Amino acid sequence: MILDLHRQGLSVTAIARRTGRDPKTIRKYIERGLEPPAYGPRQAGRPSKLAPYLAYLRERVTAIRDLSAVRLTRELRERGYTGAYTAVKRFIAAIQPPEAKPYEVRFETPSGQQAQVDFARFVVTFTDAPGTACIVWLFSLVLGHSRHIEARFVLHQDLQTLLRCHIQAFATIGGVPMQILYDRMKTAVSGEEADGHIVYNRSLLTLAQHYGYLPSACRPYRAKTKGKVERPFSYIRQDFFLARSFQDLDDLNAQLRIWLDTVANVRLHGTTQRVVAEAFAAEQADLQPLPAVPFDPLLKLERRVSHDGLVSIGGNYYSVPDRTRRVVEVHQLPDTIRILDGGRLVASHPVMEGRRQYRIDPDHRQGGAARAMRHGHPDSPMIGRWRSRRPALAGRLPGRRRAARHRDRRSVMSRASSHAATTLDSIKHSLVGLRMPRALEVLDATVRRIEQGEIDGITALDEILTEELTLRENRRVKTALLVARLTTIKTLAGFDFTFQPSLDRERIMALAELTFIDRAEVVHLLGPPGTGKSHLATALAVEAVKAGRSVVFSTLADLIASLAKAERDGALRERIRYLSRASLLVVDEIGYLPVVPGGGNLFFQLVNARYEKGAMILTSNRGFAEWGEVFGDPVVATALLDRLLHHAVVVQIEGASYRLRQHGDLIPEHVRSKALITPPPVPRRRGRPPRKATLDHVAG
Known part of the structure; x- marks a missing residue:
């Protein structure tokens, strides 16, 4: 065929294209005058050496999936196999059943609880x-409950852009969620310590503290953890971005805004089966309110003024009033650039997106003397010449002398007022730099009170600092309560001691002084269901948080589940170390649910790590004699009680359920009056008894 085509005048390239062969092959056959051989069907070769063992291999691989080819080859050789290892490996790869993928667990969050950012x-x-x-x-910022999308295109992923996008997103949605989930982007997560503790970017933490939300980072290489923000990216790309043209970045964001308002945020969501706009309207009421003072994360830089009176910041150029070569201080905010010379503000510009752009203020390109003459500035040359001639003209213009004096007096007052305003602006800039939003908010009102003579300067300073400290303390407590997982806040003031007459109020108030934390003691709150054990435990934990102590609150079931998960992940030691760092560990609901096998051992390791090092509060509706049944192992229960009762405060509550107080007539009398908890016997001491024995402490 090749020779026939060649005789017809076709070139080598044309023959190669028609026959599908390489041009070098075509040229070889033409030079030799030969046709390529025609191969028939491949004949069956020798039987495989592995054939007698195929049934055995199928049985072994089906029974135990993870057997390696090396081990199976060794087993076959013991049975007489003389073939190669690669044959066994290829056969196993062909028949090995696919690994069953675990079910994906869909994670939904309550309204206003979480947003995801990426x-x-x-x-x-x-x-x-x-x-x-x-x-x-x-x-993109996506609210986890309603799936509302707030997005914006930017040119950079730097820290200032991230902060600016957060501020704009919060302002648009009109509130702040309780938690925001990030991936391991460098602008959010600075690193991770050896014990697994995540170190967040300091500026991001400042933003989170200002707006009152808790940052959270997902595990590395686990994009599905924040699927609510990952999935909309492909949706935006396919439904909005493709097959469109954009003039510039502003036009791109303008079209995106229209698409979000008319398409994305008004659609029926496929997962929730709710209209996004309707769900967002309901969720918006559960968002935290925006702070009264805008967030100003100050980044201080030093830049040199160029010959043409420009300062380079972030690849863009901003003008200053004159072109004297000098070093100036730059305060970079998310949306504003402030340039200071010797502590005095000389220029302020909005932040520009992109690079190699110029922002020139027209006032910076006019002469200072001309501007002074135009505005009648007292230091201008024209005013100076008039003052130098004024004594000579005074004799000829006696009627104007009084008017000149009034003008001078008004000028002095104007300069004093201008100086006060400048000083007030300087104080405000200092408060912004010191990150004191509450002080900045009350400054103007406090200054007016000083001018009206209501307070003096010392009192005003004290009030401003008190307001700022109160705001910071409230934010600290709020963040600490979230970290402690105290989702329901209870206080001692809200506990009805009159309903539980068996409870000593003075004793509980003594515990609220938190001296038991300093002594690393264990407080046991025992009683039937509904008698206020969890309320008291939560209230004491809240008091500890307010006092600046670190607290972790968990039910026994959740605590053991987290320890079991850490053990499976090989991070049990780090998890116990983390739980041991807290000043107070509160374990609620001991005895309500059965402990999973092995859970008692995990809980014992935690108790042993905190023994005589950290305080604990335990609540239970079961007596100590029943703990062997609770933990499923009397030996483990004995070891636990040995440590938990050594330095212990036992508070027993006997009474009816507070939750069922309105239905007491439906509860039998023998149930209402029965004391379900028996206090533990006080261990006998050897030798001489102590001089002062206390009823609260069970000492070993």
Whole structure:
């Protein structure tokens, strides 16, 4: 066929294209005058050496999936196999059943609880710059409950851009969620310590503290953890981004805003089966309110003024009033650039997106003397010449002397007022730099009270600092309560001691002084269901948080589940170390649910790690004699009680359920009056008894 085509005048390339062979092969056969051989069907070769053992291999692989090819080859050789290892390996790969994938657990959050944040990379060619591909990043914040999307395209992923996007997103949705989930982006997570503790970016923590939310980072390489923000990226790319043209970045964001308002946030969500806008309207009421003072994360830089009176910041150029070569201080905020010279503000510009852009204030390109003459500034040359001639003109213009004096007096008062305003602005800038939002908020009102003579300067300073400290303390307590997982806040003031006459109020108030934390004691709250054990435990934990102590609150079932998970992940030691660092560990609901096998051993390891090192509060509706049944192992229960009763405070509550107080007539009398908890016997001491024995402490 090749020779026939060659005789017809076809070139080597044409023959190769028609026959599907390489041109070198065509040239070889033409030079030799030969046709390529025609191969028939492949004949069956020798039987495989592995054939007699195929049934055995299938049986072994089906029974135990993870057997290696090396081990199976060794077993076959013991049975007389003389073939190669690769044959066994290929056969196992062909028949091995696929690994069953675990079911995905869908994670839904309550209204106003969580939002997820991430960036996605897009490549766009703007019509203003045809032929030039530009990389833009899509910042997206998705509310976990309603699936409301708040997104914006930016040119960078730097820290200032991240903070600015947060501020704009919070302002648009009109509130702040309780928690925001991030991946391991460098602008959010600085690193991770050896014990697994995540170190967040300091500026991001400042933002979170200002807005009152808790940052959280998902595990590495686990994009499904924040699927609510990952999945919409492909939706935005397919439904909005493709097959559109954009003039510039502003046009891109303008079209995105229209699409979000008319398409994305009004659609029926496929997972929740709710209209996003309706769900967002309901969730918006559960969001935290925005702070009264805007967030100003100050980043201080030093830059040199160029010959043309420009300062380079972030790849863009901003003007200053004169072009004297000198070093100036730059205060970079998420949306504003402030340039100071010798502590005095000389220029302020909005932040520009992109690079190699110029922002020139027209007032910075006019002469200072001309501007002073135009505004009648007292230091201008024209005013100076008038003052120098004023004594000579005074004799000829006696009627104007009084008017000149009034003008001078008004000028002095104007300069004093201007100086006070400048000083007040300087104080405000200092408060912004010191991150004192509450002080900044009350400053103007306090100054007016000083001017009206209501308070003096010392009192005003004390009030401003008190307001700021109160705000910071409230934020600290709020964050600490979230970290402690105290979702329901109870206080001692809200406990009805009159309903439980068996409970000594003075004794509980003594515990609220938190001296038991300093002594690393264990407080046992025992009693039937509904008698207020969890209320008291939560209230004492809240008091500890307010006192600046670190607290961890958990039920026994959740605590053992977290320890078991850490053991499976090989991080049990780190988990116990983390739980041991807390000043107070509260374990609720001991005895309500059965402990899983092995859970008692895990709980014992935690108790042993905290023994005589950290305080604990335990609540239970079961007596100590029943703990062997609770933990499923009398030996483990004995070891636990040996440590938990050594330095212990036992509070027994006997009474009816507070929850059923309105239905007491439905409960039998023998149940209402029965004491379900028997106090533990006080161990006998050897030798001489102590001089002062206390009823509260069970000492060993």
